[in-house]
Amino acid sequence: MADEDRDHSDLSVTRRAFLKGGALATGALSSTLIPTPADAQLPVATESDPRRSVVEMTVNGVAYRKEVPNRTTLLQFLREHLTLTGAKMGCDRAQCGACTVVVNGRNVYSCTTLAVEATGAEVLTIEGLAKGDALHPIQQAFIQHSGFQCGFCTSGQIMTTKAFLDRVPRPTEDEARRAMSGNLCRCAAYKRILESVMTASRLMQA
């Protein structure tokens, strides 16, 4: 069926743009868009096994160096190798945003980013957002507005918000809606997610 048959968006963003939704607004989604610092080392296949590579990256301020199968996604790397399970698997196909983390300042779908692609990168996950017991203003705003129900999409929503507000500190509501449109919430707490993003923007200015 034609995509346009199903487009009910008020902003006339086509379904095709849904996949790129986050990308249009916040400039990141496809892993190829991850900016790699010029001096970053490319991952190298290990001598013993060309199907494995040594991956080095900083996650939530901690440097990691691990040998993993080349096919390991960033989501698997975070969840299985670092036991950081805040990022969730909702589809594994770049179609929901539950796995969103921030890589070098950009929100990316970690399910469709290879760990080796993130070599040399600074990665921020939901676990690294709060400073000790002090919640990040975005987390405070999501609590204040109850911007969730089951919470399964919430890590992704919050990490998209983080990258978005760092780039666009004072967005309009419509800009925020576009930026958040790459993160599905099946519980459909959308009104409250939007309110959370707008409040977070104000809190981060303060």
Add this chain to the structure above:
Amino acid sequence: MAQQQNTTRTLRVIGGDGPVIDAVERVTGQAKYTGDLELPGMLVARVLRSPHAHARIAGIDTSRAEALPGVKAVVTHKDAAKVPIWGNRQRALNEQVRFAGEAVAAIAAVDEETAAKALPLIDVKYEVLPFVLDPEKALEPGAPQLFADGNLEGQPRVLIRGDVERGLAECDRVIERVYHTPTMWSGSMEPRAAIAQWEGNKLTVWASTQAPCRVQTNLTGQFNLPDSQVRVIASYVGGGFGTKSAAHVDETIAALLSRKARRPVKLQYSREEEILDSNTRFETRVYVKVGVKRDMTLHAMDVKAYINQGAYHVRLGGLGNQATHIYRIPHLRTVQYRVHTNVPNTGPTRGVGDPQETFAIDSALDEMAVEMGWDPVEFRLKNVKRNGDPIARGGSGAEDGRLVAQVTDRCLEEGAARIDWSRRSTLPGGGQTGPRARGLGVAVTERGNGGGLAGASVTVNLDGSVVVFYASTDIGTGSRTTLSMIAAETLGVPLASVRAVAGDTEVAPYDGGSYGNRTLYSTGRAVEAAARDCLDDILATAAPMLKASPAEVELGDAVVRVKADASRSLPLRDVMQRRGRSVVGDGSVTQSQAETNVERAAGAHFVEVEVDRETGKIRILRYVSAHDVGQPINVTVVENQIEGGTIQGLALTQAEELRFDARDGRCLNASFLDLKPPTMLDFDARRIEPIVIANIGEQGPYGAKGLGENPCHAGMAAVANAVYNAVGIRLRRVPFTRAEVLRALAEQRPASSRTA
């Protein structure tokens, strides 16, 4: 409970608002969902699925898969007990597969890569059978048969009231229409997941489920174990919407693999597996005959429905609520055929059959109002049941109860006022020229509150802190918070001192689970009873310490005091320390068979749409969802449910249809990208206005009613009715795609030019 309403004590905790008590866990990534758990030595499972919509497994050879290094167990139908999964015809693994995507075998291996590599090494010989996808065709002679006893599940379900033939003959006007909803996705953000671990003969399963005790009951049957040997734990659940409301094959498959491999096994469904092998919302084809008298009374209704139950059913589709419970209809007949076909499993999905039935009945009533030139709100107000009216208690349809605490009229009146219904044009299009036209629509819905056996226990510790234990779950409905609020209110302690342990069958008494508007209503009553049990014990302990009788003392703000002399008081903590033993309260409740008062919860939805005649686009301009919630326990939780449920109802108008290839019966769109659940851009959530109608009920805890399902019911009917009001086309099949709208507009043109 009547006793509450007579008390003059003001509520301290209940009726408040604010975030849920586990908000921090949910925004910091600390909340652990089933897939987040790791056990030492845990294996990863993958499932081999049938490519055929209908086939018999003539042979299955697992030896090559088993020989692959890293593979620890393979199971097939030969390993599965010949016991159906809870409430279903399906076994964990079947010798005859009945939909494309059904589990055929499963593998546990040391990692995902190995498991994936081993799957194609399983050699299955299929004897392919003819298949059928259409529920009416499945009843025709010569149709492919799914089961030895045929495709029709049981007898047609028939409810009869009055004499429908006579009633229709007595009417001044009768119309006849057909409405169709397809098989639809209804899943949650978290795909199904289960982890199984055996310790000797003791099985523990962590599952993403709404109903741990149902999963436990199923596993005891599958493995022939007593309840005491099976523990099911669901801590955080990433949504359910009914698809996780009973046992499913995944928990049993994980347990079979784990038993064979002698190691813990995690089975995590992919999104595609979740779409194909969970529950779908069942397809309905509803034939409605409605008859009225000139004085606006609804006099007769004849409903015939075909329900496509798919290959297996967790629960039979029961339509009939809308027609039997909302409206006074002296002559009513509903006949429902529940038919098996080779589409995936069906089961309860938010509202079960109510959204589908609301679409049919409330569209038909709208069509009648238009024919007769009546205002649709007035027409409904004239015919909705009022307090004191007879109403059915059970599923038989016999009106053996009496309706109480019902405010359908208030929902209609407050919603109409909010959307300013009086501006609605009585002519379709209202003379609007230009490509875009606006219209208003309404639909009414209702549902009962959950029932069945509910259980909870409450412990007051030596320091006065409180733990509530129950085996239903918080699937995002905020029940961990609202049930804790009930305990805090009942005991007289601050909410902050209460912790809820949800979803663990080993530490809590039996409870049906979280589905069908029942967690707050039923488990909540159990929590209230358990807290009251504790309170009695605490007051009896404290009274002698305060030189008073138990009736003379009360507990409030964690202090026990003498009612008549507040200066004589003791902090709860001191009472507990001096007592030196924890207080344990038990609360198991069940619906009383003697109770003839029936309370249900109504809702009315009003929508203003704008239809673009050139593009076929339907835009939601405003949407008002008015719902009777009984006593709101936490207003924020209530509004969040209404807003989210309303969008899920609207989602059914635009997409989420599962499509099947007529040539091979395979699903064509088992992905988010193709099913198109709404993103933040699809509906502007800012335009959804919940109206919380507080209306103290009689039987729920503190007069609360269940709400989770209802907001999802009315979207299809309300939007269809508004589209008619805008442009004069009648949409009788969901989803209302642009193509569908344009087709209807094109058909309308020559017709109107003929009559002009």
